[in-house]
Amino acid sequence: MSKDAPPKTEEQQPPATNGGRRRKDLRKSAYDMTAAGAEHVVERRTLAVLVDNEAGVLARVIGLFSGRGYNIESLTVAETDHIGHISRITIVTSGTPMVLAQIKAQLDRLVPVHQVTDLTVEGPSVERELAMVKVASTGDARVEALRLKDAFRAHVIDATLDSFVFEVTGSPEKIDAFIELMRPLGVTEVTRTGVVAIKRGQEGM
Amino acid sequence: MSDLMTGAEMVVKALKDQGVEVVFGYPGGAVLPIYDEIFKQQGIKHTLVRHEQGAGHAAEGYARATGKPGVVLVTSGPGATNVVTPLQDALMDSIPIVCLSGQVPTFLIGNDAFQEADTVGITRPCTKHNWLVRDVEDLSGTIHEAFHIATSGRPGPVLVDIPKNVQMTTGTYQKPNSAPRKSYAPKVKGDIERVTDAVALLEKAERPIFYTGGGVINSGQKATELLREFVRSTGFPCTSTLMGLGCYPGSDPQFVGMLGMHGTYEANMAMHDCDLMICVGARFDDRITGRIDAFSPGSKKIHIDIDPSSINKNVAVDVPIIGDVAHVLEDMLRLWKSNGSKKKDVSAWWSTIEEWRAVDCLAYKMGGKTIKPQHAIKRLYELTKDHDTYITTEVGQHQMWAAQYIKFEEPNRWMTSGGLGTMGYGCPAAIGVQVAHPDSLVIDVAGEASFLMTMQEMGTAVQYDLPVKIFILNNERLGMVRQWQELLHGERYSHSWSEALPDFVKLAEAMGCIGIRAETTDELDDAINDMISIDRPVIFDCVVEKHENCFPMIPSGKAHNEMLLGEASTEGAIDEKGAALV
Numbered sequence: 001m002s003k004d005a006p007p008k009t010e011e012q013q014p015p016a017t018n019g020g021r022r023r024k025d026l027r028k029s030a031y032d033m034t035a036a037g038a039e040h041v042v043e044r045r046t047l048a049v050l051v052d053n054e055a056g057v058l059a060r061v062i063g064l065f066s067g068r069g070y071n072i073e074s075l076t077v078a079e080t081d082h083i084g085h086i087s088r089i090t091i092v093t094s095g096t097p098m099v100l101a102q103i104k105a106q107l108d109r110l111v112p113v114h115q116v117t118d119l120t121v122e123g124p125s126v127e128r129e130l131a132m133v134k135v136a137s138t139g140d141a142r143v144e145a146l147r148l149k150d151a152f153r154a155h156v157i158d159a160t161l162d163s164f165v166f167e168v169t170g171s172p173e174k175i176d177a178f179i180e181l182m183r184p185l186g187v188t189e190v191t192r193t194g195v196v197a198i199k200r201g202q203e204g205m
Numbered sequence: 206m207s208d209l210m211t212g213a214e215m216v217v218k219a220l221k222d223q224g225v226e227v228v229f230g231y232p233g234g235a236v237l238p239i240y241d242e243i244f245k246q247q248g249i250k251h252t253l254v255r256h257e258q259g260a261g262h263a264a265e266g267y268a269r270a271t272g273k274p275g276v277v278l279v280t281s282g283p284g285a286t287n288v289v290t291p292l293q294d295a296l297m298d299s300i301p302i303v304c305l306s307g308q309v310p311t312f313l314i315g316n317d318a319f320q321e322a323d324t325v326g327i328t329r330p331c332t333k334h335n336w337l338v339r340d341v342e343d344l345s346g347t348i349h350e351a352f353h354i355a356t357s358g359r360p361g362p363v364l365v366d367i368p369k370n371v372q373m374t375t376g377t378y379q380k381p382n383s384a385p386r387k388s389y390a391p392k393v394k395g396d397i398e399r400v401t402d403a404v405a406l407l408e409k410a411e412r413p414i415f416y417t418g419g420g421v422i423n424s425g426q427k428a429t430e431l432l433r434e435f436v437r438s439t440g441f442p443c444t445s446t447l448m449g450l451g452c453y454p455g456s457d458p459q460f461v462g463m464l465g466m467h468g469t470y471e472a473n474m475a476m477h478d479c480d481l482m483i484c485v486g487a488r489f490d491d492r493i494t495g496r497i498d499a500f501s502p503g504s505k506k507i508h509i510d511i512d513p514s515s516i517n518k519n520v521a522v523d524v525p526i527i528g529d530v531a532h533v534l535e536d537m538l539r540l541w542k543s544n545g546s547k548k549k550d551v552s553a554w555w556s557t558i559e560e561w562r563a564v565d566c567l568a569y570k571m572g573g574k575t576i577k578p579q580h581a582i583k584r585l586y587e588l589t590k591d592h593d594t595y596i597t598t599e600v601g602q603h604q605m606w607a608a609q610y611i612k613f614e615e616p617n618r619w620m621t622s623g624g625l626g627t628m629g630y631g632c633p634a635a636i637g638v639q640v641a642h643p644d645s646l647v648i649d650v651a652g653e654a655s656f657l658m659t660m661q662e663m664g665t666a667v668q669y670d671l672p673v674k675i676f677i678l679n680n681e682r683l684g685m686v687r688q689w690q691e692l693l694h695g696e697r698y699s700h701s702w703s704e705a706l707p708d709f710v711k712l713a714e715a716m717g718c719i720g721i722r723a724e725t726t727d728e729l730d731d732a733i734n735d736m737i738s739i740d741r742p743v744i745f746d747c748v749v750e751k752h753e754n755c756f757p758m759i760p761s762g763k764a765h766n767e768m769l770l771g772e773a774s775t776e777g778a779i780d781e782k783g784a785a786l787v
Contacts, residue, residue: 052388055337056325067330098517105514111334111354114388 052112053087076194137186212372213238219348229260233280235307238372255661259633261291266637274301282320293331295362297624302362310370333361341376358391395528410481419448420486424530431534444472455612467605470566477765499764599631599655602684607650629658639671666742667717713744761786
């Protein structure tokens with residue numbers, strides 16, 4: 001196929017005068033634009049999404065994130081209005097401001113989505129996560145675990161002679177800290193709900 | 206007629222209540238009850254395709270040529286999976302399609318039953334919305350909702366999956382639109398403050414340009430009329446995307462041609478150098494912008510779009526206006542006029558544009574006896590422009606040449622696969638257009654490789670007396686792939702030519718069509734005239750120069766003002782970074 005290349009023709013070249021010079025000049029301005037640079041700061045956001053609780057709705061939301069390459073750091077969902085069949089999905093995500101705006105617009109575009117609220121930017125909000133942490137130990141470690149749980153206002157929700165299950169509620173950071181603290185005392189299993197969040201003050205979503 | 210009926214009866218009744226006249230489909234086990242009802246009635250015409258992909262593209266062609274939704278009926282499993290390509294195609298080009306698919310009975314779902322597929326799972330990302338109807342009481346309401354969602358807001362494809370037992374169960378029929386759902390309410394009216402801001406920018410602009418897209422055509426006839434009035438009364442230049450061709454008349458002096466990767470020099474230079482860009486129903490697609498950080502660096506940008514997710518997706522804009530094109534243009538035009546139709550003198554801008562135009566970027570060198578593909582398209586245009594013509598295309602070089610050399614004076618006359626770039630789109634799309642406009646001249650500008658992907662649909666054309674014309678630019682190559690290999694991959698032509706092409710004239714005869722071949726420049730006109738005069742499906746084998754490249758071209762990774770205008774400018778034009786892009 002080496003002879004396959006077409007003959008090079010001079011005729012199709014543009015007159016170098018006008019087009020050629022202009023091209024060079026303007027390329028400079030394009031590089032200036034790059035130097036000015038768009039913001040690439042990655043931010044973390046908590047979104048509350050109200051959806052019709054119908055078959056496939058969670059798959060639509062998750063599929064949107066995976067299909068478009070967005071991050072999901074945490075996702076929780078449950079029906080919050082049994083009469084209206086409305087579920088609330090809380091999503092913790094991250095991205096540049098442009099990507100975050102896209103995520104909100106893309107979510108809002110899904111047919112069963114009623115409302116998308118960015119709890120991080122729309123005024124103060126509170127975030128909580130619940131974890132259950134199983135600690136299997138005896139002797140001093142067991143005593144220490146029981147003592148430390150009070151510092152985190154955790155509760156014992158199951159106990160045997162050589163284990164506890166603690167229930168702890170708080171910010172994700174607090175739960176991380178609790179688990180790390182308990183780890184040397186014999187953590188054998190952890191389960192976490194993911195973040196739920198709500199706006200402070202009297203105003204509803 | 207009682208409101209009590211079977212699911213299958215409901216489907217047909219709902220289609221009639223939605224004003225459906227034509228369905229494109231293919232029967233199979235899981236839709237037999239619906240086909241039985243189609244058999245018993247007269248109002249809806251069914252067109253039997255040869256492959257479900259053909260049904261989808263035919264429906265797309267029908268929808269684009271009429272402004273009405275295209276309806277597809279397929280069976281479960283392979284019937285549904287075969288329609289995935291047209292659904293994604295319609296999603297990317299915002300074409301309203303309602304696809305009804307059969308499904309195995311509800312009690313077999315999840316059992317790996319014969320011809321079972323998770324159709325709603327497979328089609329979820331390639332539809333605007335989809336439904337699996339498990340209860341016959343929900344069926345008619347769902348179909349009405351499907352039509353509403355497909356045709357309103359930013360149009361798109363939807364799919365309703367109907368298990369066979371639901372088709373056979375009796376239930377109550379609901380009339381259209383008794384209760385539209387609360388969570389779906391596209392905004393059609395633009396914010397008046399934003400419209401005011403836009404008009405203020407318009408009044409100050411010295412180097413403005415209208416950048417128009419398929420959204421104008423989707424918005425309807427009124428949007429086209431308003432756009433034309435607006436462009437003419439401002440005196441600003443206007444360019445269109447591939448999808449927008451026809452929204453502004455192609456032969457109008459204010460039209461600077463298509464923009465983008467294979468757009469005209471003047472359109473792309475004007476986009477790059479403008480100080481105000483008025484984007485109407487277009488989406489800053491990567492084929493349009495080229496290198497994104499060098500895209501029109503010095504301009505203010507107004508963006509009118511009905512889909513909020515199109516705003517600031519690729520390019521940050523200064524004045525976003527979310528709303529329907531017709532509604533927004535009406536407000537904008539009224540405000541601009543009531544302000545006294547103020548504008549700056551744009552004559553200097555026009556003289557710059559005229560200099561770019563004088564480059565004559567679409568000039569090509571005649572090939573002597575050998576037909577140049579550009580010349581073939583130019584002659585096709587000249588000889589068909591006074592007819593009532595509709596053009597569809599496949600995907601590749603021929604598509605770009607058609608977009609460059611054919612001037613579209615009206616909307617809905619040009620059907621091409623823009624976003625997805627689906628080879629095999631044009632032949633079935635032409636069939637869909639011909640079903641909608643039986644007496645018009647419908648031509649599929651094709652490449653031989655694309656045509657081979659869906660050519661079985663010529664059987665459909667013959668069966669229903671649809672005199673579509675397949676105009677093949679036959680270079681025995683995958684022309685656009687070959688062009689990229691030449692420019693980006695060291696002229697290593699890996700698998701981009703066909704060694705076993707059919708004789709298209711004999712193929713035409715075998716399928717019951719008329720075959721015509723043109724091999725030399727001097728026989729071209731007569732052959733095209735023959736094709737036009739034949740009132741039967743024609744396969745026209747136009748044998749063209751094998752190694753012609755499509756120019757102008759913005760190479761991947763380059764800016765609008767770094768266009769390649771011909772063979773001599775291609776040396777080292779694309780670097781490694783560019784070669785990694787699509």
